[in-house]
Amino acid sequence: MTQLTLQGITKSFGEKQVLKGADFAFEKGKIYGLLGRNGAGKTTLFNCLSGETPPDGGQALLVDEAGARPLQEGDVGYVFSTPILPEFLTGYEFVKFFMDINREKIHSSMGIDDYFDLIRFAPEDRHRLIKNYSHGMKNKVQMLCFIIAKPPVILLDEPLTSFDVVVALEMKNLLREMKDEHIIVFSTHILQLATDLCDEIVLLTGGELEPVDASIIHSREFEDRVVELLKEEGHD
Numbered sequence: 001m002t003q004l005t006l007q008g009i010t011k012s013f014g015e016k017q018v019l020k021g022a023d024f025a026f027e028k029g030k031i032y033g034l035l036g037r038n039g040a041g042k043t044t045l046f047n048c049l050s051g052e053t054p055p056d057g058g059q060a061l062l063v064d065e066a067g068a069r070p071l072q073e074g075d076v077g078y079v080f081s082t083p084i085l086p087e088f089l090t091g092y093e094f095v096k097f098f099m100d101i102n103r104e105k106i107h108s109s110m111g112i113d114d115y116f117d118l119i120r121f122a123p124e125d126r127h128r129l130i131k132n133y134s135h136g137m138k139n140k141v142q143m144l145c146f147i148i149a150k151p152p153v154i155l156l157d158e159p160l161t162s163f164d165v166v167v168a169l170e171m172k173n174l175l176r177e178m179k180d181e182h183i184i185v186f187s188t189h190i191l192q193l194a195t196d197l198c199d200e201i202v203l204l205t206g207g208e209l210e211p212v213d214a215s216i217i218h219s220r221e222f223e224d225r226v227v228e229l230l231k232e233e234g235h236d
C-alpha cells in the first residue's frame, strides 16, 4: 500500500502563517477532495508538495512496502488551475516532446495518437498551436502528461471548473480509471464535484488538515456540515 504521508508541514508568508503543521496520510487508490475557504492555503499546500515553493518545516514522505523516502519533484504531477504549456508548439509536437524526454518512465507501447484518442481529443485539434487551445483543452493536454508518465502523486488545483459538462464527465471518468495507480488529491470549491468524484474529503482549515467522516459524504446533511466546519474552525 503506497501512501503520501505529510508530517507537520508549515509555511508562512511574512507574518502570515498559512500552514500550521499539516499532517495527513493519503492512500493510493483513492481520490481525495481538498476543501477549504478562499485563502485557506490549498494552493500553498500543493506548491509545497510539488517543490514549487518548499515548506518552512515538516516533511512529505512516499511510503510503500520498501520503506519511506522523501517526496521528490518528479513524483508529483501538478495540474494547475491555469495550465502552463509551451504555446508555440502544437499539442501533437508537445506530447511527442514530452514522451521523448520521459522515455525511461514510459512502460506502454501506445503511440501519440493513441494517447490523444484516450482523452478524446479531436484529430483536427492535435496539430493546432497550443496558443489557440481553450483553457479546458490545455488542461486535457496536461492531464495527458500524467497518463503518459504516471507520477505516483497527482495534484489537481481546481481543474474541472474550466471544462464544459461533456469534457468534465470525460475527465471524471479518466480520473476514476487512473485512481488505482495513483494518489490523487483534488482541490475544489464545488461540493457536488467533491461528493461525486472523491472517496475521501479533507478540510484545510486553521492551517491543518482534517478528514471528514466518510459516512456523511453521501448524506443529505453533508453540505451543511462542511459549511459549518469551515465556518467554525480557525478561519482568521
Ligand SMILES: Nc1ncnc2c1ncn2[C@@H]1O[C@H](COP(=O)(O)OP(=O)(O)OP(=O)(O)O)[C@@H](O)[C@H]1O
Pocket (backbone or CB within 6 Å): 013, 016, 018, 036, 037, 038, 039, 040, 041, 042, 043, 044, 045
Ligand atoms: N507568494 C505569496 N506571497 C505572499 N502571500 C501569499 C503567497 N502565496 C499565497 N499567499 C497567501 O497565503 C494564503 C493562502 O493562499 P492560497 O492561494 O494557498 O489559498 P487557497 O486556499 O488556494 O485559496 P483559493 O481557494 O482562494 O484559491 C493567502 O492569504 C495568500 O494571500
